[in-house]
Amino acid sequence: MHIQWDWSLRRDDAILLAMAQGHEMTVKSIIINVVCVVIIAPVIAVLIAWAAWALASFESPPGVSPPAAATTTSSVIRPAPHTPVSGRTVYMANCARCHGVDGDGQGTERLDRPARSFLAGGFSFGNTKQAIRRVVQHGIAGTPMPGYAGVLDARRINAVVDYVQKLAPEQTGGSSPAATYQVQDRPIILRGALPARGVWDDEAPRGILVGGVDGLTLAYDGDDVQLRSVRQGDFARRTDWEGRGGTALEPLGQIIHYPGAMPPFHRHGETVQAAFQGTTINGSTASIRYALPEMQVEESAATVSHGGIPGYRRLLTLDGNTEDLSMLVPLSSPARALGSAGQYDWWIGGQDIVGIRGGVPEETGVRLPSQGTIEILVLPAADAQAARESGVPLEHPAS
Numbered sequence: 001m002h003i004q005w006d007w008s009l010r011r012d013d014a015i016l017l018a019m020a021q022g023h024e025m026t027v028k029s030i031i032i033n034v035v036c037v038v039i040i041a042p043v044i045a046v047l048i049a050w051a052a053w054a055l056a057s058f059e060s061p062p063g064v065s066p067p068a069a070a071t072t073t074s075s076v077i078r079p080a081p082h083t084p085v086s087g088r089t090v091y092m093a094n095c096a097r098c099h100g101v102d103g104d105g106q107g108t109e110r111l112d113r114p115a116r117s118f119l120a121g122g123f124s125f126g127n128t129k130q131a132i133r134r135v136v137q138h139g140i141a142g143t144p145m146p147g148y149a150g151v152l153d154a155r156r157i158n159a160v161v162d163y164v165q166k167l168a169p170e171q172t173g174g175s176s177p178a179a180t181y182q183v184q185d186r187p188i189i190l191r192g193a194l195p196a197r198g199v200w201d202d203e204a205p206r207g208i209l210v211g212g213v214d215g216l217t218l219a220y221d222g223d224d225v226q227l228r229s230v231r232q233g234d235f236a237r238r239t240d241w242e243g244r245g246g247t248a249l250e251p252l253g254q255i256i257h258y259p260g261a262m263p264p265f266h267r268h269g270e271t272v273q274a275a276f277q278g279t280t281i282n283g284s285t286a287s288i289r290y291a292l293p294e295m296q297v298e299e300s301a302a303t304v305s306h307g308g309i310p311g312y313r314r315l316l317t318l319d320g321n322t323e324d325l326s327m328l329v330p331l332s333s334p335a336r337a338l339g340s341a342g343q344y345d346w347w348i349g350g351q352d353i354v355g356i357r358g359g360v361p362e363e364t365g366v367r368l369p370s371q372g373t374i375e376i377l378v379l380p381a382a383d384a385q386a387a388r389e390s391g392v393p394l395e396h397p398a399s
Contacts, residue, residue, distance in 0.1 A: 087163025090156045103167040111144050114278030118167040120189035127168055133161045180237045183211045187286035189279045193248035194219055209249055211235040213284045214303045216312055217253045225274040225290040230257040257380045259330035266326045295320025307390020311379040320370050328365040329354050335364050342391040353379040353387055
């Protein structure tokens, strides 16, 4: 039996099949497009946004703070490499409140003792960079001076050391351990041990040396502010700055007067000790300040000439409310009263002649007023005839 195929039916089925297959491809494309738009595209957008944020966090634009994780908790601020450090900036931020804006020791901080005046050469352990750096880093035990090793980095410490050292008076021999000081147009005040004045005397471990522009040098004991000696000429030298304060100061001028070893101030026969308050340099005048019971004293000195006789004068400015304090005549030999003449009360001891005005004369000194100025005129090793001609009431020698 012969079977006849209906090829027209087959063609229709092929068309339907092709249409079905095309419909299947269209649905698949639609599904793929939906997946790309709804799922994949947002994920890619999120990844791109995250990457942009991450890159931006490495470098914040000006005025925008970096993320909190990038901040530092260290108290030591370190400059970027090669950034210059200003010694004055470091000084103003850390030192000026005690030592003063200009380094004169007149800061705004209230201390239990005067701060060092760098202008006056006030260095506790020496004026070399090594000595100053040691003090800046570690401070000074028993004083208000703190250490800055944990606050300032090495570059800032070195910068302030250089700055402070340049505030000090000019000196020669600065490249060696020894230092010789020459007073120029500004007084110099040094602190340190002072040598004994002789076999009968002890070293003063806390001495004060005041050098004037006129070549006059006064040495004080810092414990009781007693004047130890007066010199004229070169100022001072220190041979070694190492150790606590270095070796003793070496006054260089020629001694012109020993004021005597007895404490100068008394009340009703009892010794009264002065308490050191500080020093001041005002222009060409250097002063030392000290306190007596119920009285403040500021003392300065300068060379003078009295009737052609060279000498020196001390001025004591008094501010208090007591009138029972007395001061001995500053003579190393027993004082003998000569009487009054030319506004002064006069005494002589050995060859030294002293005239005092401003106080009430007593046998071996004067009673101090509560207010005012005491002037002490000293004519060391004065020629007797010249002294008489200048108005000193010296008796003529017996014929």
